[in-house]
Amino acid sequence: xxxxxxxxxxxxxxxxxxxxxxxxxxxxxxxxxxxxxxxxxxxxxxxxxxxxxxxxxxxxxxxxxxxxxxxxxxxxxxxxxxxxxxxxxxxxxxxxxxxxxxxxxxxxxxxxxxxxxxxxxxxxxxxxxxxxxx
Amino acid sequence: xxxxxxxxxxxxxxxxxxxxxxxxxxxxxxxxxxxxxxxxxxxxxxxxxxxxxxxxxxxxxxxxxxxxxxxxxxxxxxxxxxxxxxxxxxxxxxxxxxxxxxxxxxxxxxxxxxxxxxxxxxxxxxxxxxxxxxxxxxxxxxxxxxxxxxxxxxxxxxxxxxxxxxxxxxxxxxxxxxxxxxxxxxxxxxxxxxxxxxxxxxxxxxxxxxxxxxxxxxxxxxxxxxxxxxxxxxxxxxxxxxxxxxxxxxxxxxxxxxxxxxxxxxxxxxxxxxxxxxxxxxxxxxxxxxxxxxxxxxxxxxxxxxxxxxxxxxxxxxxxxxxxxxxxxxxxxxxxxxxxxxxxxxxxxxxxxxxxxxxxxxxxxxxxxxxxxxxxxxxxxxxxxxxxxxxxxxxxxxxxxxxxxxxxxxxxxxxxxxxxxxxxxxxxxxxxxxxxxxxxxxxxxxxxxxxxxxxxxxxxxxxxxxxxxxxxxxxxxxxxxxxxxxxxxxxxxxxxxxxxxxxxxxxxxxxxxxxxxxxxxxxxxxxxxxxxxxxxxxxxxxxxxxxxxxxxxxxxxxxxxxxxxxxxxxxxxxxxxxxxxxxxxxxxxxxxxxxxxx
Numbered sequence: 021x022x023x024x025x026x027x028x029x030x031x032x033x034x035x036x037x038x039x040x041x042x043x044x045x046x047x048x049x050x051x052x053x054x055x056x057x058x059x060x061x062x063x064x065x066x067x068x069x070x071x072x073x074x075x076x077x078x079x080x081x082x083x084x085x086x087x088x089x090x091x092x093x094x095x096x097x098x099x100x101x102x103x104x105x106x107x108x109x110x111x112x113x114x115x116x117x118x119x120x121x122x123x124x125x126x127x128x129x130x131x132x133x134x135x136x137x138x139x140x141x142x143x144x145x146x147x148x149x150x151x152x153x154x
Numbered sequence: 155x156x157x158x159x160x161x162x163x164x165x166x167x168x169x170x171x172x173x174x175x176x177x178x179x180x181x182x183x184x185x186x187x188x189x190x191x192x193x194x195x196x197x198x199x200x201x202x203x204x205x206x207x208x209x210x211x212x213x214x215x216x217x218x219x220x221x222x223x224x225x226x227x228x229x230x231x232x233x234x235x236x237x238x239x240x241x242x243x244x245x246x247x248x249x250x251x252x253x254x255x256x257x258x259x260x261x262x263x264x265x266x267x268x269x270x271x272x273x274x275x276x277x278x279x280x281x282x283x284x285x286x287x288x289x290x291x292x293x294x295x296x297x298x299x300x301x302x303x304x305x306x307x308x309x310x311x312x313x314x315x316x317x318x319x320x321x322x323x324x325x326x327x328x329x330x331x332x333x334x335x336x337x338x339x340x341x342x343x344x345x346x347x348x349x350x351x352x353x354x355x356x357x358x359x360x361x362x363x364x365x366x367x368x369x370x371x372x373x374x375x376x377x378x379x380x381x382x383x384x385x386x387x388x389x390x391x392x393x394x395x396x397x398x399x400x401x402x403x404x405x406x407x408x409x410x411x412x413x414x415x416x417x418x419x420x421x422x423x424x425x426x427x428x429x430x431x432x433x434x435x436x437x438x439x440x441x442x443x444x445x446x447x448x449x450x451x452x453x454x455x456x457x458x459x460x461x462x463x464x465x466x467x468x469x470x471x472x473x474x475x476x477x478x479x480x481x482x483x484x485x486x487x488x489x490x491x492x493x494x495x496x497x498x499x500x501x502x503x504x505x506x507x508x509x510x511x512x513x514x515x516x517x518x519x520x521x522x523x524x525x526x527x528x529x530x531x532x533x534x535x536x537x538x539x540x541x542x543x544x545x546x547x548x549x550x551x552x553x554x555x556x557x558x559x560x561x562x563x564x565x566x567x568x569x570x571x572x573x574x575x576x577x578x579x580x581x582x583x584x585x586x587x588x589x590x591x592x593x594x595x596x597x598x599x600x601x602x603x604x605x606x607x608x609x610x611x612x613x614x615x616x617x618x619x620x621x622x623x624x625x626x627x628x629x630x631x632x633x634x635x636x637x638x639x640x641x642x643x644x645x646x647x648x649x650x651x652x653x654x655x656x657x658x659x660x661x662x663x664x665x666x667x668x669x670x671x672x673x674x675x676x677x678x679x680x681x682x683x684x685x686x687x688x689x690x691x692x693x694x695x696x697x698x699x700x701x702x703x704x705x706x707x708x709x710x711x712x713x714x715x716x717x718x719x720x721x722x723x724x725x726x727x728x729x730x731x732x733x734x735x736x737x738x739x740x741x742x743x744x745x746x747x748x749x750x751x752x
Contacts, residue, residue, distance in 0.1 A: 076336040080383035096707040
């Protein structure tokens with residue numbers, strides 16, 4: 021009988037202590053989770069702000085203005101797009117380029133060459149000019 | 155107490171319960187009064203024990219309920235304090251995922267004026283970081299004695315930090331969200347606006363209000379930022395060059411009606427909707443009703459060809475003005491001779507179109523325009539859609555004027571959709587801002603035959619190659635189109651000759667059209683560069699050409715350097731039974747490069 025009482029007492033006390041500890045652990049975990057969640061929310065908000073800022077900075081009107089200011093590239097014009105067969109064949113066309121362009125399409129490979137207006141006199145451009153003025 | 159213990163000690167030792175449940179070793183039998191008393195005690199014990207069991211059962215049930223079944227009560231506070239963005243209005247994206255509308259966290263700055271130490275210096279210091287503030291009114295608010303008073307709304311994070319680092323007591327922030335349109339006025343008319351309570355008040359924001367508020371995932375539209383920008387820039391430039399009052403432009407996919415760009419100028423920045431003029435807030439592309447003029451000759455020709463009232467070699471008398479009822483229909487710079495169907499379109503002959511329309515008949519014409527969707531409001535995902543106005547009853551004189559686009563007013567989007575139907579092989583197209591699901595139970599509705607569609611394409615190509623639409627030509631892209639220059643109804647009644655509404659509807663590549671571009675200019679003026687002409691061929695057509703040359707490479711449509719397979723006017727007029735093939739050559743797109751869009 022004495023043993024049973026002792027056993028029950030020990031059990032009761034240990035359950036009480038562990039419940040007490042558990043309660044505190046749960047409390048600290050809850051604090052932690054709300055902290056983590058508000059951190060996650062802060063990050064989500066930050067990502068949203070950055071994403072929006074990225075879109076804002078990449079808006080076409082701004083890019084167009086920057087391109088005009090800093091680059092000598094013009095909008096892609098029909099003159100800038102030619103069939104690969106119309107290119108003057110020479111050694112400068114490396115194997116790498118050919119492989120890259122052959123991936124586009126098997127039978128009719130295009131390369132869009134952004135040919136600058138300064139190179140009007142080149143053979144390529146003359147070729148295109150003659151194509152477009154039948 | 156002691157006596158109680160003593161009396162128990164005096165009694166023979168019994169284990170608990172042994173009084174009424176004798177152990178096997180000792181048999182005790184009670185009878186009579188003693189038995190009755192024992193039974194009574196036993197029942198009382200059971201009742202008391204039962205009550206305790208019940209009470210504990212209730213407590214355990216509640217515990218189980220709290221901990222396992224209904225654990226929201228404890229979870230909610232932590233979720234709320236962490237913040238959930240479920241109730242945010244959903245984003246709106248373009249076809250490639252670029253944000254068109256989103257929400258940004260902002261902060262409202264409020265003050266507890268009882269905490270303010272020195273209203274004067276606090277207001278002055280706040281003015282240093284928030285330049286737009288009115289210092290005097292802030293000072294007044296700070297000395298008002300109120301515990302909660304808004305100073306400024308929707309501060310950016312930078313401003314918030316700046317205010318915080320002032321270290322002035324009494325200022326507090328209230329977290330909030332603000333609807334942001336990073337592209338400003340670019341999509342003003344399409345997206346519309348939301349009010350301060352986050353309710354959609356115009357455009358897509360209003361049409362999809364419920365959807366945007368209830369589903370958190372973004373709404374993906376068919377719009378394209380780059381195309382929209384190119385179209386708006388070109389239209390804006392045209393408005394400047396030709397001194398037009400207003401303009402509208404639409405780019406649609408000719409096959410499924412997806413709208414890639416929709417511009418109406420003047421427009422507004424959703425942020426400044428409060429100060430935008432009525433003119434700027436009016437969406438001309440979807441709500442504006444216009445008599446489109448000669449563009450309608452395409453519909454007349456398609457109808458006559460499809461009903462086999464005429465073929466391409468049929469001729470109509472355009473030698474002199476055509477009189478019907480009390481009206482006289484004449485041509486602008488007429489040819490004064492018999493004209494074939496291709497010539498009627500190329501020279502844009504009102505007389506020819508009128509005679510053709512009359513030959514088909516009013517009932518058939520109305521039915522045909524109905525099928526093209528030109529007699530009912532367009533089923534578009536915008537609240538701002540215009541209901542066409544057309545004559546009731548539909549008399550012969552109306553048949554005649556509608557044949558060349560007068561006496562019926564439709565929106566620009568109507569025309570873009572109807573022309574898409576004509577050029578895509580004859581399948582009805584319904585314009586839309588949202589992607590049509592691949593496996594939708596969409597039922598094809600044929601309006602004209604494939605063959606008629608081919609003929610219309612050839613005719614449209616002819617207009618650009620040799621007719622009024624020459625300035626829309628973009629070498630290599632095979633543009634087809636039709637001009638329209640309608641005289642606007644003047645305030646005094648009747649039409650005014652010098653106030654035009656010009657339009658150009660184009661499809662490219664015309665051999666197998668993928669996209670339809672429509673440009674409408676309201677009251678363009680003739681300039682030195684246009685030799686004082688204000689008709690569509692001199693303003694709307696070159697604008698459409700400019701748009702096509704810019705957007706085609708973005709859309710993955712590549713120029714075809716080969717010879718143009720479409721028939722010329724000469725070859726069309728030279729048609730005999732033997733070479734009838736020439737009318738409808740089997741166009742095949744010989745240069746089939748497709749870019750990343752496919």
